[in-house]
Amino acid sequence: MSSNIQNAAAPIVIPGHRSPARVAGPRSKFGPASIGHTLGHVSPEIAKVGLSEICLSYRTHGGERLLALDHINLQVRPGEFLCVVGPSGCGKSTLLHLIAGLHPQTSGQILVDGRPVEGPGPDRILIFQELGLFPWLTVGENVEFGMKMKGVSKAEREEKTRYYLRLVHLWQFKKSYTHQLSGGMRQRVALARALATEPDVLLMDEPFAALDAQTRDLLHDELERIWAETGRTIIFVTHNVREAIRLGDRVVLLTFRPGRVKREFSIDLPRPRVLEDVHVAHAARAILDELREEINRSLEVEYSVGVKPHLAPGAEQ
Numbered sequence: 001m002s003s004n005i006q007n008a009a010a011p012i013v014i015p016g017h018r019s020p021a022r023v024a025g026p027r028s029k030f031g032p033a034s035i036g037h038t039l040g041h042v043s044p045e046i047a048k049v050g051l052s053e054i055c056l057s058y059r060t061h062g063g064e065r066l067l068a069l070d071h072i073n074l075q076v077r078p079g080e081f082l083c084v085v086g087p088s089g090c091g092k093s094t095l096l097h098l099i100a101g102l103h104p105q106t107s108g109q110i111l112v113d114g115r116p117v118e119g120p121g122p123d124r125i126l127i128f129q130e131l132g133l134f135p136w137l138t139v140g141e142n143v144e145f146g147m148k149m150k151g152v153s154k155a156e157r158e159e160k161t162r163y164y165l166r167l168v169h170l171w172q173f174k175k176s177y178t179h180q181l182s183g184g185m186r187q188r189v190a191l192a193r194a195l196a197t198e199p200d201v202l203l204m205d206e207p208f209a210a211l212d213a214q215t216r217d218l219l220h221d222e223l224e225r226i227w228a229e230t231g232r233t234i235i236f237v238t239h240n241v242r243e244a245i246r247l248g249d250r251v252v253l254l255t256f257r258p259g260r261v262k263r264e265f266s267i268d269l270p271r272p273r274v275l276e277d278v279h280v281a282h283a284a285r286a287i288l289d290e291l292r293e294e295i296n297r298s299l300e301v302e303y304s305v306g307v308k309p310h311l312a313p314g315a316e317q
């Protein structure tokens with residue numbers, strides 16, 4: 001059944017204090033002073049990625065249909081860094097798969113630059129937590145791989161490999177194999193490989209979840225810098241609310257199954273942000289309070305004997 005949760009809730013603006021030193025963040029595209037002010041309601045005409053009334057139901061082993069996403073409406077502006085949080089199983093990965101064109105939605109429409117998504121395309125790339133790097137290829141060859149698939153000429157591949165490996169500070173490791181790198185370095189190779197295909201939209205599914213805190217902090221800095229330098233649109237899924245606030249212009253919170261947009265938070269904090277900052281902690285509390293309600297709902301369902309998951313309308317019970 002359709003939900004009006006997302007329509008009822010206007011984006012909440014997480015206010016920031018503006019110390020002049022920290023306002024001078026790395027972002028060049030919109031300028032730091034505008035961060036967080038005008039985000040939230042993005043009109044479909046200017047959206048880079050637009051989702052209208054997206055529903056997705058999976059067929060389960062028993063032949064029933066499980067409603068994973070329920071009437072998702074979301075507009076992502078060009079160059080926006082959008083983070084998506086929600087309890088496990090709420091449909092975050094599913095949402096990215098739909099935008100990547102790996103799976104068709106059951107109903108609704110997804111537009112990228114105003115054109116319907118009908119399958120994977122070079123304008124979008126999905127980066128998983130499991131990086132999918134090839135262990136038999138060197139770092140340089142891994143970065144070249146995606147471009148080769150696109151038919152990019154050798155000379156151009158070499159030039160871009162050099163450019164993007166420098167961007168992630170790994171040029172000197174171009175001849176290493178991935179087993180010779182740390183987890184954080186491998187993550188940066190995956191990022192360079194994705195960026196080298198020059199997609200407009202980066203879809204990132206918990207890319208830093210398996211990393212230690214120090215490496216993750218470094219990659220936050222690097223991702224923010226690369227985002228500022230390249231002007232890409234990023235949709236970033238995470239379980240970590242502070243990470244979402246550290247990185248996002250906007251944080252979208254999904255409900256437990258079926259996934260609906262429960263609330264949008266426009267993060268009006270100067271960049272670069274620090275995970276331990278009191279304002280980040282304050283913002284995290286506001287989001288966590290709402291997320292906890294959804295996690296509690298998920299626990300009730302998971303631990304209730306005989307309670308069936310939410311089924312798609314018309315599904316057999």
Ligand SMILES: Nc1ncnc2c1ncn2[C@@H]1O[C@H](COP(=O)(O)OP(=O)(O)OP(=O)(O)O)[C@@H](O)[C@H]1O
Binds near residue numbers: 088091095
């Ligand atoms: N291929 C599939 N077939 C059937 N059901 C699926 C399939 N993929 C996902 N699901 C179901 O859809 C729901 C959403 O899954 P999804 O992986 O999108 O959640 P998620 O929010 O990414 O979870 P997590 O935070 O644990 O990664 C879950 O209930 C899951 O069991």
Ligand SMILES: [Mg+2]
Binds near residue numbers: 092093205
């Ligand atoms: Mg997932």
